[in-house]
Every structure is written in C-alpha cells, then in structure tokens.
Amino acid sequence: MVSLDTTSLAIRSQAGTAGALLGRSTAVVGQTARRYGLLAGFLLAWQIGSTYGWINPTVFPPLDRILAATWSGVAGGALIDDVAISLQRSGLAFAAAVGLGVPLGLFMGQIRSVEQALDPILQFFRQTSALALYPVFILLLGLGEASKVFVIFWATLFPILLATIGGVKEVDRKLIEMAATFGASRSTIFRKVVLPASVPSIFVGLRLSATTALLLLIAAEMIGANKGLGFQVMNAQYNFQIPQMFAAILLLALLGLSANAALVALQRRLCRWDDAAR
Amino acid sequence: MTVQSAVRRGEVTVRDLSKSFTLNGRRLDVLRGIQLDVDGGEALAIVGPSGCGKTTLLRVLAGIEPPDDGSVLIDGRPVQGIGTERAIIFQEPRLLPWLTVLGNVSFGLQVRGTPKAEAESRARHYIRLVGLGDFESAYPRQLSGGMAQRVGIARALTVQPEILLLDEPLGALDAMTKLTMQEELARIWREENVTLILVTHDLEEAIVLADRVLVLPKEKGAASRVIDIDLPRPRDRSEARFVAMRRRLMAEFGLH
Numbered sequence A: 001m002v003s004l005d006t007t008s009l010a011i012r013s014q015a016g017t018a019g020a021l022l023g024r025s026t027a028v029v030g031q032t033a034r035r036y037g038l039l040a041g042f043l044l045a046w047q048i049g050s051t052y053g054w055i056n057p058t059v060f061p062p063l064d065r066i067l068a069a070t071w072s073g074v075a076g077g078a079l080i081d082d083v084a085i086s087l088q089r090s091g092l093a094f095a096a097a098v099g100l101g102v103p104l105g106l107f108m109g110q111i112r113s114v115e116q117a118l119d120p121i122l123q124f125f126r127q128t129s130a131l132a133l134y135p136v137f138i139l140l141l142g143l144g145e146a147s148k149v150f151v152i153f154w155a156t157l158f159p160i161l162l163a164t165i166g167g168v169k170e171v172d173r174k175l176i177e178m179a180a181t182f183g184a185s186r187s188t189i190f191r192k193v194v195l196p197a198s199v200p201s202i203f204v205g206l207r208l209s210a211t212t213a214l215l216l217l218i219a220a221e222m223i224g225a226n227k228g229l230g231f232q233v234m235n236a237q238y239n240f241q242i243p244q245m246f247a248a249i250l251l252l253a254l255l256g257l258s259a260n261a262a263l264v265a266l267q268r269r270l271c272r273w274d275d276a277a278r
Numbered sequence B: 001m002t003v004q005s006a007v008r009r010g011e012v013t014v015r016d017l018s019k020s021f022t023l024n025g026r027r028l029d030v031l032r033g034i035q036l037d038v039d040g041g042e043a044l045a046i047v048g049p050s051g052c053g054k055t056t057l058l059r060v061l062a063g064i065e066p067p068d069d070g071s072v073l074i075d076g077r078p079v080q081g082i083g084t085e086r087a088i089i090f091q092e093p094r095l096l097p098w099l100t101v102l103g104n105v106s107f108g109l110q111v112r113g114t115p116k117a118e119a120e121s122r123a124r125h126y127i128r129l130v131g132l133g134d135f136e137s138a139y140p141r142q143l144s145g146g147m148a149q150r151v152g153i154a155r156a157l158t159v160q161p162e163i164l165l166l167d168e169p170l171g172a173l174d175a176m177t178k179l180t181m182q183e184e185l186a187r188i189w190r191e192e193n194v195t196l197i198l199v200t201h202d203l204e205e206a207i208v209l210a211d212r213v214l215v216l217p218k219e220k221g222a223a224s225r226v227i228d229i230d231l232p233r234p235r236d237r238s239e240a241r242f243v244a245m246r247r248r249l250m251a252e253f254g255l256h
C-alpha cells in the first residue's frame, strides 16, 4: 500500500517534470511566435506575393532578390563606403550632441536661473524643424559634409539637452538633503546623487536622439550628396534599381536597430537598479 | 559628589529658540522661546500635536534650518549648520535606489572621504546590528518598508554620531514591525552610547525609549513640559508602572 503509493507518486512526479519541461519549451515557442510571428508572416506574404505576381514585383521585388542585392553590395564593397560615410556623419553628429548636450543639460538643470533664462529659446529652437533650417545651414556651411553633420547635430542636440535638464530637475530634493546632512559638499552631491539619479532620463534622450539622427541622416543625404545610404536609396530609385534601393533601406533599418540595441544594452548595465530599465 | 564624572559628549542645549516661516505672505510662528537641556547619552522623546513644530525643531537641531533667534549648543559650542557629530533619520528612509544596502549604509562615511574598504567594513557591522546581514547586496526596491527604514538607521549609526535625531522613524510601519523596531532601537541606544532625540506620535514608543519626554504645546510661547520616565530598563509594556505612565502622558494631551 505504502510502497505502491510512493511508486505512483514517483511516476507522477516524473511525469510532472517531463510535463513541466514540455510546458516550458512550448511556452518559449509560444512567446517567440507571439513576438515575431507577425513579422515572419509579413515577410512570407511579401516573398510569396511578389514571386507569384500578386503584388507588383517591380515595386516590391521578392525578398531573395533584395537580400542578394544587399549581399552583393556589402560583399562586393559597393555599399560599404556608403555605410561608412553614413555612420561617420550620424556618429559624429550624435557624439557632438552627447558631448555638448549632456554636460550643458547637467549644468542648466542645476542652476535655476540659467535654466529659466534659456528655456524659452530652447523650446523655440526645438519646435523649429531642423529640416526647415537645413537650407540655412547649407547657405552658411556649403553643401559639403559640414552642413550635413550640423543639421543632424542640431536635431539630436535638443532631445538630449531637454531630457538631461529634466532628469536633473526631477532629482528628489529629499535625497539631496539627506546627502547634505552627512556633510556632502555641493560637488559630492552632484557626483553621488544628482548624476546617478539623472542617468535614466539621459538615456531616454539618447535613444530619442539616436532615432532622430538616422532620420535626419537620410534626409540630408537625399539632398545634394553623392555618397551614403540615403543617397543610395534615392539614386537606386532614379535608376530603377529597385532591389538595390531596398538593400539600402534594409541597411538603414539594421543601422537603427543596432544603435538602439547598443543603447538598451548600455542602459541595462548602468541602470540595473531602475525598474523601468529592465 | 566630589569626583567629577567623565564628561559625556553629545550634550544639547537650546536657549530661547524661535523659528517662523512665511506662508502665503503671512508670518507663521512655529517655535517660540524654546528651552531645552539634553545630557550626553540621554534619550529624549518629543511629543506634541500635529503641526506644533516637532519636525521644525529637529531640523533646526540638525542644522538644516537656521533658527531665527536664540541658539543651539552642542557640548557647549554653538552650532553653525550641519555637523558631523549629528545624524538625522527622517520619516522616510531616503535611500539611494542605485546603491545596494551596503552602498547606502556606507554612503555617509564615503561622502566624508573615508576609504571605501574601511567604510564598507564599518557599514557591515551596523547592517548586522539592524539584522540585515543577508541583504547587503540587495537594492532598495527589493526591501520591505521596515527593512528600508532599518537601512536608514544603520546608515546614520555608521557615521557614529554623538547625537542621533529621529523624526517619527517608525511612523510608516505596521504595528508588529513597529514593536520589534522599538525594542531594537532601545537596544541600539544602550549599545551605542549615543544621545537620542526622538520625535514621535506614539506615547508608548516614547515610554519604551526615552529617559524624559518633552511635550511641545500647540500655543506658541507657552511653557513646554518635561516628564521623567523613571522606569527600569528594559521596559515592560505590561507592567503596572508602564501603564500608569502612559495614562499620565495621555492626560497631558487631555485624552481622558
């Protein structure tokens, strides 16, 4: 009786483990399907629809031709130069925006009078589309690299600056007071309280800016450029090389995805304590 | 007594202290003519109706708020703002969410320039003292309210102040945790030889912890009364003298 009970229990628990394992793997599959199912279905529909001519294959060539065009562009080196120059333009502008925006934002957020004096002009500049100002920048800096980098820099600066100012201003006054009661100096409070507390907001700005950087990159490269992924999109379209056009679009999308992924990874590392970052 | 006992540090003297705020363009007298003498190593509880200025008094003692008038002396020297011989524990734990328990508890020493290793080894001692030895590397969001408040207490103890100022530190806790924490505070006070000034709404808490209770009146300028709690320690809440003392304190508030 007793032994029977234990065996049946053992069997049941074994079955339970196997069931749990099975359950877990189905859960993983289910999760993946929920997350990427729609994307996979979309790509599949494109491929099949284009191959069988249900959608116009001259405008939407089959994916295998787009991938082949991408591969030959990358492997053959034709598109590598464009990727490099696009990366250089947006990277340079983004780095300059971070280099100026974060320190300036930290400073402005700390000092109320400075922030109050500069806020109206900042809001004004922010609401003025960088694209609308691009002709002005071209007049000032010529049609070369400088005006392209500058227009991207201009557009990426404001999200970073405003997010950083916001982060500093929203630091809990009670935490600052707490640090002060332990005898912390102003600069210690800045380093040990204000700065770490602002990091999550700064990242919000960085991610917004990275997206903006790519947007402006493409726009700038479509106007008066002879290199770069944005130029390749336009150029391929003019010459009716539709797979090549989509190849450039695909590379731009990958660029955006990897920039965002890099920032998310960095944020996870730096903000392990922050619930919102996980 | 012919032999002068060794001078105990952490003596607090308050003379003619006044403090007012401007609220909606009107002057609001919060403290007027406060006199107070606290011996080194004594435990004093401050009670009084809501809004009578208990927090304000504590903030002036901590040096966060300057007094309008009068003076605060620590061991005979007038205080000028915040000082390292005092530590204040606020009603909320005020932990830094990006630091672990160890990081938070050693924070006070680290901002004073104590080398990290030394600050952490001292912090570990106080983390164990408040019973959080297993939670050294936990982040504040992983702690319960009572645990977070204990981290705050450990952080204040780690800088080894002569005077510990507490503003309703257990006010937000549930009844059970509160009881345990009151006993822990009583034990810590005995072990650490520190002057304790505790603001509380809880008369029982005052009797468990304090040598004397200061009753701040609502009417400004009225004399504040001081009641001696001459009960043996550790204090037993069910004992007749304890119950009688509580009745007497309640009478001070016109509660029976």
Ligand SMILES: Nc1ncnc2c1ncn2[C@@H]1O[C@H](COP(=O)(O)OP(=O)(O)OP(=O)(O)O)[C@@H](O)[C@H]1O
Residues within 6 Å of the ligand: B021, B022, B023, B028, B030, B048, B049, B050, B051, B052, B053, B054, B055, B056, B057
């Ligand atoms: N920074 C401030 N500015 C203006 N008025 C203040 C300020 N701080 C406190 N007060 C006023 O001082 C009075 C006393 O406040 P305080 O916080 O000291 O009371 P309390 O005795 O601690 O009350 P409670 O028991 O409710 O905590 C209140 O009327 C409050 O409005």
Ligand SMILES: [Mg+2]
Residues within 6 Å of the ligand: B054, B055, B056, B167
């Ligand atoms: Mg209060």
